[in-house]
Each structure stands twice: as C-alpha cells, then as structure tokens.
Amino acid sequence: MRRIAITNLKGGVGKTTTAVNLAAGLCRKLRERGERVLLIDLDPQIEASASSWLERxxxxxxxxxxxxxxxxxxxLVQETSVPGLDLIPGxxxxxxxxxxxxxxxxSETVLAGVVGALPERWSVVLLDTPPAHGWLMHSALAAASDVLVVIESGAMALGSLAGLDRVVSLVRQRLNPDLELFGVLQCRADARTRxxxxVDELLKAQFPEExxxxxVRTDVRLLEAPGHCQDIFRYAxxxxxxxxxSQLADEVGARLGLRGF
Ligand SMILES: Nc1ncnc2c1ncn2[C@@H]1O[C@H](COP(=O)(O)OP(=O)(O)OP(=O)(O)O)[C@@H](O)[C@H]1O
Ligand SMILES: [Mg+2]
Known part of the structure; x- marks a missing residue:
C-alpha cells in the first residue's frame, strides 16, 4: 500500500488543500471500482486541518x-462525507x-509501525503533515513510502525545497531507506507571471523527474471550500x-500505476 506524505518545511503553502482535494480526486475514479483512499491527518492545528475541513x-x-x-x-478510521474517502482525524x-x-x-518509527499494521484495505494512503521540521514530520517521513512536496510558486519556493530534500536524504539514511521523492507540486501558482x-524552469532543471x-492555480474557491466542509469537486x-x-489526480494515479488511471 503506497503511503504518500504531503509535505514542505514551510507553512501555508497548500499541503492540506492538496491532501483533501487530491484524495477526493482519486476517490472519484477509484470508487467506481469499489476502491477507497485513506487520509491520515497529522496536523495538531485542528482549526486549519484536513479533519476540520471534512468534519465539523x-x-x-x-x-x-x-x-x-x-x-x-x-x-480510529472513520468514513467521511466524500464517497470513498476514509479519515484518521488529527x-x-x-x-x-x-x-x-x-x-x-x-520513537520516530512508532508511527511507521502502527501505519504498517493497517490492513491493505486502501488503494493509497495520504498523510497530511504539519509545517514544522520536527518529530511529527520525521515520523511521517519514516511512515511514508513516498513524499509529495507542495511548493508555493514563488521566490522562496526552491530554497524550502532544497531544505526538505536534505531532510528526506537524512530520513532515508537513518530511518526509512525506501523513501522516494514522488513529486513536486506547485500550488497557488499564477501562470501568467514571469x-x-x-521558478518553473528552475524546478524542472533541478528536479526533472519529480x-x-x-x-494548482490560485483560485478563491479553494479559500471558500473548507468553510462549507466540501471538497472542491462538490463545492465548485x-x-x-x-x-x-482532477488533472492532478490523473497524474498521481498514473504515476502510482493505479488501475483505471
Ligand atoms: N491554489 C490556491 N488558491 C487560493 N488559495 C489557496 C490555494 N491553495 C491554498 N490556498 C489557501 O491558502 C491557505 C493555506 O493553505 P493550506 O492550509 O492548504 O496550507 P498548508 O500548507 O496546509 O498550511 P499549514 O502549513 O498551516 O498546514 C488556505 O487559506 C488555503 O485556502
Ligand atoms: Mg495544513
């Protein structure tokens, strides 16, 4: 069961937005085949978390x-209002x-142990992580098979990516040798700007595969959707x-080799 940690060392870049809507996007195709997605919320700031987005x-x-x-x-697994999506709330x-x-x-491998003991019931598991570089983040990376880095398209983005790349290398050496850098996603991007x-050119030069x-372009609908407890496909x-x-779910599903993508 692939376990994707959605992460960045920086706060407010769109990790939770990506976790909830990527999960919902994957579910739209997977549920036709009776398959499900699990989202594990590891963010202690409950007010701004995936748990409070999905459940009031x-x-x-x-x-x-x-x-x-x-x-x-x-x-702790509970069904959400998104068909096909289960949640372990933070x-x-x-x-x-x-x-x-x-x-x-x-202790940083405790989470990996309990996640590893889950039954193989889900086609993919997503882990939403807190921004701080610390025990929870390292535990999430130890428990994951893959890392999806979300960057806010802008001047500081590549610096935060380089910092995280170093953390991923250390986690690989010390805690989880199989951890893969799955992908880098630009969120809150304004594709019209220079x-x-x-940033796009530099990113593709430094991480051509990833x-x-x-x-994900900037869209005010993404600011509004959590207030309605709805993913973006339902809200707008x-x-x-x-x-x-929808395009992101197709790309991620295809990269994961999920059936039907
Ligand atoms: N593409 C987008 N367009 C417009 N607003 C966005 C977009 N992506 C995220 N946002 C908004 O930016 C804010 C931060 O997003 P989000 O909570 O997903 O980031 P985060 O990385 O999970 O933050 P934290 O580090 O605090 O967990 C939220 O108000 C969210 O609605
Ligand atoms: Mg968040």
Missing part, C-alpha cells in the same frame, strides 16, 4: 493514544506527542481548481 466536529485526542500503544490505528494532542514520546528510543515561469506537470465543480485537482 472536534476530533478526540485518540491518535495520540494510538501512538502510545493504547489503541489500534484501525479503530488532534490537538499530537503537539504533546513530541514531548511525551521523543525521549523514548526509536516569476512563475522562472516536477509534476500539473500545477466548474472551477479551475476542480479542473486542476
């Missing part, structure tokens, strides 16, 4: 309990996980964001 209720602090061995991760308590667990030996074209051909099916996420 406050999730309980059970993910922390699963990391402490008090329950199985499978018991919780504010995750912020305490680092304090409680990081002094224990090998800055976009410059730079995705899909970009005719929007350019829906078009971009």
């Amino acid at each position: 209720s406050d999730p309980e602090s059970r993910l922390l309990g699963a990391l402490r061995g008090e329950s199985g991760l499978i018991d 919780c504010g308590g995750l912020a305490r996980a680092e304090v409680l667990l990081s002094s224990e030996p090998g 800055l976009y074209r410059e 730079a995705l051909s899909t970009i 099916p005719q929007s350019r964001a829906a078009e971009d996420f």
Whole structure:
C-alpha cells in the first residue's frame, strides 16, 4: 500500500488543500471500482486541518493514544462525507506527542509501525503533515513510502525545497531507506507571471523527474471550500481548481500505476 506524505518545511503553502482535494480526486475514479483512499491527518492545528475541513466536529485526542500503544490505528478510521474517502482525524494532542514520546528510543518509527499494521484495505494512503521540521514530520517521513512536496510558486519556493530534500536524504539514511521523492507540486501558482515561469524552469532543471506537470492555480474557491466542509469537486465543480485537482489526480494515479488511471 503506497503511503504518500504531503509535505514542505514551510507553512501555508497548500499541503492540506492538496491532501483533501487530491484524495477526493482519486476517490472519484477509484470508487467506481469499489476502491477507497485513506487520509491520515497529522496536523495538531485542528482549526486549519484536513479533519476540520471534512468534519465539523472536534476530533478526540485518540491518535495520540494510538501512538502510545493504547489503541489500534484501525479503530480510529472513520468514513467521511466524500464517497470513498476514509479519515484518521488529527488532534490537538499530537503537539504533546513530541514531548511525551521523543525521549523514548526509536520513537520516530512508532508511527511507521502502527501505519504498517493497517490492513491493505486502501488503494493509497495520504498523510497530511504539519509545517514544522520536527518529530511529527520525521515520523511521517519514516511512515511514508513516498513524499509529495507542495511548493508555493514563488521566490522562496526552491530554497524550502532544497531544505526538505536534505531532510528526506537524512530520513532515508537513518530511518526509512525506501523513501522516494514522488513529486513536486506547485500550488497557488499564477501562470501568467514571469516569476512563475522562472521558478518553473528552475524546478524542472533541478528536479526533472519529480516536477509534476500539473500545477494548482490560485483560485478563491479553494479559500471558500473548507468553510462549507466540501471538497472542491462538490463545492465548485466548474472551477479551475476542480479542473486542476482532477488533472492532478490523473497524474498521481498514473504515476502510482493505479488501475483505471
Ligand atoms: N491554489 C490556491 N488558491 C487560493 N488559495 C489557496 C490555494 N491553495 C491554498 N490556498 C489557501 O491558502 C491557505 C493555506 O493553505 P493550506 O492550509 O492548504 O496550507 P498548508 O500548507 O496546509 O498550511 P499549514 O502549513 O498551516 O498546514 C488556505 O487559506 C488555503 O485556502
Ligand atoms: Mg495544513
């Protein structure tokens, strides 16, 4: 089961937006075949998380309990209003996980252990990560098979990408030798600007294999959708964001070799 960590060291670049709408886009094709997608929310900032986008209720602090061995991760899986999409909700308590667990030996591989024990029930698992470079991020990279880096198209983007590339190399050496850099996605891009074209050229020169051909353009509909607890396909099916996420799901599904893409 491929497990894609959606990440960047920088905050506010569109990770959660990508996690929710890529998951919904993949589900649109997979559910025709009875296949499902799992989204694991590892962000302790609940107000801005995938969990609060998909469900209006406050999730309980059970993910922390699963990391402490008090329950199985499978018991936390819940169906969402997006057909075909299951969620393991995040919780504010995750912020305490680092304090409680990081002094224990090998604690960065605890999440990998509990994710690895999940049944092979999903065609793909997406992990939405917090922005900070720390224990939770390293745990997510240890638990993932692949990394999808989301960058905000702009001057600082390639610097943050280089920083993350170093972290991925270290995680590969020390925690997870099989971790692959799956792709780099430009989000909040304005394709009409010179800055976009410059960043795009540099990105394709530095990461020719990984730079995705899909970009997610800036669209106000993406700012509005979480307030309605709807993915972009339901909230604004005719929007350019829906078009971009549909193309992204096709590209990611094909790269993963999923049937039907
Ligand atoms: N393509 C886009 N067009 C317009 N707004 C966008 C786009 N992508 C993301 N946004 C908005 O930018 C803000 C940050 O996005 P998001 O929460 O997805 O980023 P994040 O990387 O998950 O942030 P954090 O690091 O805090 O977890 C949100 O208000 C979101 O609605
Ligand atoms: Mg986020």
